[in-house]
Amino acid sequence: MHSRASSNRLSASAFRSRISLLLLSMFATMASLYVAGRLWQDAQNRVYLINELDRRTGQGQSAISVDDTLKIITCREQHKKFAALEVELSKAREEGFVSKHSSENSGARTKKKxxxxxxxxxxxxxxKNRDAIRKAWMPTGAALKKLQDEKGIIVRFVIGRSANRGDSMDREIDNENGQTNDFIILNDHIEAPEEQPKKTKLFFIHVVEHWDAEFYAKVNxxxxxxxxxxxxxxxxxLDKPRLYIGCMKSGEVFSEPTHRWYEPDWWKFGDGKxxxxxxxxxxxxxxxxLAQFISINRSILRTYAHDDVSAGSWFIGLDVKYVDEGKFCCSSWSSGSICAAV
Known part of the structure; x- marks a missing residue:
């Protein structure tokens, strides 16, 4: 009797052990399927977001989320770094530091960044202002192209179109550009004083879609x-991926319609104005x-009465490096200034 009871207890224990192993195996299988599913879902999400970025950048539709936008931009920055490394590798091959057996597949050399x-x-x-700038600091003709090729700097005047499309004002700009070839003409923008902030936004959208540059600068x-x-x-x-540099300020919001710097939306800036x-x-x-961010989110980035305030509002809440650079304060006439207001 004792031997039979012991045998029964051993059988029950073995059965419970097999059940435990079975449950553990089922749990491990389910966990593996769950993790694999999440990884596949994340991969699908990344592909979807990248496709959305390309589609929305080209068509100007409603924007994806800020977080997703910054993640994709970071991903693209990494791709740019890989491309730069490939260029360095190609140069090393040409100089004999690396075997040239695969140089045929390396493609054409990338132009100067x-x-x-x-x-x-x-x-x-x-x-008259434009001609003065051409004489003072902006190269013309072949020198303008040389500036781009040797120093990697492109300079263009930026203007929209007349409300009466094709009138004498439009023709004057077209004729001037035909002679100087130094304009960016925003064909979808109507020139008007109150539309200046939108013009600045369209400028950043245009240049980031036409030139892959490290920085984009706006100048009056x-x-x-x-x-x-x-x-x-x-x-x-160059080590700061999300840089916003200029002569930083804050200042009063003016609610009086007769004031030069009147802000119609003054009430949105709180009691302190x-x-x-x-x-x-x-x-x-x-x-x-940041220029990519503006381009992607063009439809949800609002503008205020002044273009500098509007630009500042686009970066609120982002992981942006603000650089208050005294050299950008054009009215200070400080030593080493890069600009002077006239």
Whole structure:
């Protein structure tokens, strides 16, 4: 009897052990399927977001989330770094440091990286300002191309179209551009004083879609710029992927309609009526990632009465490196300034 009871207990114990192993195996299988499913779902999500980025950037539809936008931009920045490494590898092959057996598959050499695209925001009836800039600091003709090829800096005047499309004002700009070839003409933008903030947004959208540069700078057409100093300053910040650099300020929000700097949306800035931090509109620059952010989210980024305030509002809440650079304060006349307002 004792032997039979012991045998029964052993059988029951073995049975429970087999049940436990079976349950553990089922749990492990389910866990593996769950993890694999989540990984596959994440991969699908990443593909979907990248496709959405390409589609929305090209068509200007409603934007994806801010977090997803920044993740995709970061991913693209990594791809750019890989591309740069491939260029270095190609150069090493040419110089004999690496075997040339695969050089045939390396493709054409990448052109010199563009450091900055500078857009000079101008208007109808400001040809004298433009000619003064061409004489003072903006190269013309072959020298303009040389600036791009040797220093990686592109400079263009930026203007929209007349409300009466094709009128004398439009023709004057077309004729001037035919002679100088130094304009970015925003065909979908109607020139008007109150549309200046939208024009600035369209400028960043246009340049980031046409030139892959490290930085994009906005300049007014009554500002003189030391291009070499600007290029050197921007080059010193290449390690900052989301850079917003300029003469930073805040200041009072004016609610009186008769005031020069009247802000119709003054009530949105709280009881203190004080602007958030933003760069002076005379000249400022943003990095490639921030320009991409503007392009992707164009439909949800609102504008205020002033273009400098509008630009500052687009970066609120983002992981942005604000650089308050005294050299960008054009009215200070400080030593080493890169600009001067006239």
């Amino acid at each position: 563009i450091l900055a695209v500078i857009g000079i925001i101008t208007k109808f009836g400001r040809k 057409d009554d500002v003189y710029v030391n291009i070499d100093a600007l290029g050197a300053t921007l080059a010193s910040h 004080s602007y958030f931090r933003h760069a002076s509109g005379e000249i400022y620059a943003i990095s490639n990632a």
